[in-house]
Amino acid sequence: MAIREGVNETILTELILQGIRDFQDLQILFFLLLLVIYILTMTGNILIVGLVVSYGKLHTPMYFFLANLSCVETFYTSTILPKILISLLTGDLSISVCGCIAQFYFFSSLVVAECGLLAMMSYDRYIAICKPLHYANLMNDRLCFLMAAGSWINGFLAMSVMIYLMTRLTFCGPNEIEHFFCDFTPMARISCSESEKFELMGFIFSTIFILFPFLLTLTSYTLIIIAILRIQSTTGRQKAFSTCSSHLAVVTIYFAFYGTLIIVYLTPRTKTMRDLNKVFSLLYTVLPPLINPIVYSLRNKVVKDALMKVISKIVKG
Ligand SMILES: *[C@@H]1O[C@H](CO)[C@@H](O)[C@H](O)[C@H]1NC(C)=O
Numbered sequence: 001m002a003i004r005e006g007v008n009e010t011i012l013t014e015l016i017l018q019g020i021r022d023f024q025d026l027q028i029l030f031f032l033l034l035l036v037i038y039i040l041t042m043t044g045n046i047l048i049v050g051l052v053v054s055y056g057k058l059h060t061p062m063y064f065f066l067a068n069l070s071c072v073e074t075f076y077t078s079t080i081l082p083k084i085l086i087s088l089l090t091g092d093l094s095i096s097v098c099g100c101i102a103q104f105y106f107f108s109s110l111v112v113a114e115c116g117l118l119a120m121m122s123y124d125r126y127i128a129i130c131k132p133l134h135y136a137n138l139m140n141d142r143l144c145f146l147m148a149a150g151s152w153i154n155g156f157l158a159m160s161v162m163i164y165l166m167t168r169l170t171f172c173g174p175n176e177i178e179h180f181f182c183d184f185t186p187m188a189r190i191s192c193s194e195s196e197k198f199e200l201m202g203f204i205f206s207t208i209f210i211l212f213p214f215l216l217t218l219t220s221y222t223l224i225i226i227a228i229l230r231i232q233s234t235t236g237r238q239k240a241f242s243t244c245s246s247h248l249a250v251v252t253i254y255f256a257f258y259g260t261l262i263i264v265y266l267t268p269r270t271k272t273m274r275d276l277n278k279v280f281s282l283l284y285t286v287l288p289p290l291i292n293p294i295v296y297s298l299r300n301k302v303v304k305d306a307l308m309k310v311i312s313k314i315v316k317g
Contacts, residue, residue, distance in 0.1 A: 012171045015100050016212045017093045019180035020084060024091075031088040037286050038081040044293030045070035045077075048303070057305040062128070062247075066119045066296060072117060073289035076110040079103055080285055081269060100182035107157040107181065109128045116151030118254055119213035122220035123147075125244045130227045158209050165201055168271045169193055172301070180282070184278055231276045246300045253291050 023030040052067035070274070083103065087093050094103060103256045127138050169191040179186040188199050211291040295302055 011174055012175045014175065015097060015171070015182075016176045016183075017083075017087060017095055017180055018176040018178050019086045019186075020093050023084075023088065023180070025136050027088055031085060034081055034085055034088070034286070037290055038077060038085065039101065040055055041077045041081075041286075041290045041293075042074055045074045045289065047307070048293050048296060049074075051303065051306045051310065055309070057302060058306060061144045062121070062125050063302075065117060065124060065148065068151075069114065069117050069121070069140075070293060072110050072114045072152075072295060073292065076107065076114065077286070077289045079106045079110065084180055092178040095172055095177075095182065100177070100187065101163060103182045104157055104166070104184065104187060105163045108162065108184065109155040111155070113151045113155030114157055115210055115213040116154055118251070119216040119220075120147045120151060121216040121247065122224075125247050125304055129240055129244060144213065145203050151176065154209070158205060162201065162205060165198055169195065169198060181285070217254075221248065226235050246296055249295050250292055253295070 048070040049067045052063045066187065079101070083095070124139055126133050131138070164189070170188075170193045171190055172192040174190060177186045177190065180195075184202050188195050188202065188247055228240045231240055
């Protein structure tokens with residue numbers, strides 16, 4: 001990195017989340033907007049976990065994975081939004097290097113876990129629609145548990161390697177992160193040692209852990225759609241479609257989410273791309289965890305019934 005040669009290489013311990021400054025012009029508006037999004041996301045996802053755990057009819061692989069996804073999403077949202085909210089409230093944009101690395105670790109591990117879970121969910125629907133006779137046999141409790149646990153472990157293990165590499169970087173400035181949380185690219189940009197190797201690792205990791213589950217999900221749903229279109233009777237087709245329509249809705253939303261992730265991580269970094277990245281990242285960061293419970297609770301009859309039962313129980317005391 002030739003440009004850095006003249007720079008005074010003091011090692012930084014504190015960074016500034018410069019990206020939040022862009023929102024400070026409309027500080028109150030952004031604070032309220034993000035606060036509402038945070039509260040709704042937490043409420044919706046915790047509600048789904050609670051419903052699935054406590055309501056017998058929802059003890060199926062599909063809802064198990066859904067609850068797990070909601071679990072990931074409550075944590076995931078909590079790695080990013082509270083820090084932004086506090087910074088907007090206090091005007092203090094600083095974060096320690098350790099805090100920054102920790103934030104990236106949890107955020108990225110949960111993203112990888114989430115991509116894995118989405119692939120598992122699509123596999124579950126694939127078996128249900130394309131191999132219905134083997135469903136009970138294939139998707140047993142043990143396998144579901146292993147698949148979900150595998151997604152979590154995969155995420156945290158993979159990112160531990162990344163973090164090991166990250167802790168070996170020195171951050172020597174400028175101490176400004178051009179983003180509203182500590183994400184990969186903005187952090188790689190301010191490091192002054194071995195950052196090419198690190199960026200290459202980031203590229204390889206995002207290919208393996210984001211693109212691969214994405215292709216798996218895409219394949220499952222392509223096979224599902226082909227299978228549904230092959231069904232001769234209209235009622236049969238409708239029935240098959242209704243068992244996975246909310247899934248398809250969620251997955252379509254996540255396709256947008258994957259798309260932005262891929263754009264953010266795999267595209268070259270020009271000035272316009274950087275500005276676009278900021279908007280994209282805000283979208284992929286805060287919207288999917290909010291939309292997922294809404295789609296499931298509003299579109300899904302079983303979840304709606306469970307919710308109604310709980311509400312009527314509470315009302316009756
Ligand atoms: C999510 O999956 C893990 C690992 O399989 C499991 O221990 C946990 O209970 C699941 N959470 C929910 C809410 O289903």
